[in-house]
Amino acid sequence: MKLAERLATIPLFITATPAWACTLCHSRTAEAVRAAVLGSDFASNCAALAAPAPVLIMAAYAVRKYLL
């Protein structure tokens, strides 16, 4: 195969994958991921994600005060 023909296949590897779903991409998969992340449960998921943080801060404060 000539070099030019080999090189011509490179864009196919880059563009043809269905997993092309970077968070801000404009593909069907990316849009579905954004819809899932930013859906109606977005606020509750954010709250759940952050829930350990205030408890850890309070625990660290208590450890500093009483154990260290």
Add this chain to the structure above:
Amino acid sequence: MPDRVLTTKPLTTAGMVIGIGMGGFVDGILFHQILQIHNMLSTRISTNTLIGAKTNMVWDGLFHALVWIATAAGIIMLWKAVKRANVLLSGQALFGSTLLGFGLFNFVEGIIDHHILSLHHVYERIGSSIWDYVFLASGVALILTGWLMIRYSRSAPIN
């Protein structure tokens, strides 16, 4: 010149905060990414599909952002601690407090995320399991080990 009273408290507080952050990185890097036995919201959003896996990947990233902030805060506290003249710079106390923070992360995150909110379980494939309790026990063991190391470092003679 009067003897200064040396303390390890600023050093161990910094170490504990760094340990909390790095404990989060151990969880995120080892369990979420390398072993992939659970992800941040893998009980709520199944990882069996490409969309589900990638959605969890976004939430894993946000989790990593939070533990990065904790680690950065700990490094700033450590920098301030080492600049103080009255701080005993004990490597054992620093390492012990890092273990203590690591254990605090495992215990608190385990209680809240695994048991109260059920965001994910340690081995998601089998759901709530003995591994969730092993995770909590590892937290308690790390807290105790770290605390004992800090106590021992205080009682060790200063050269």
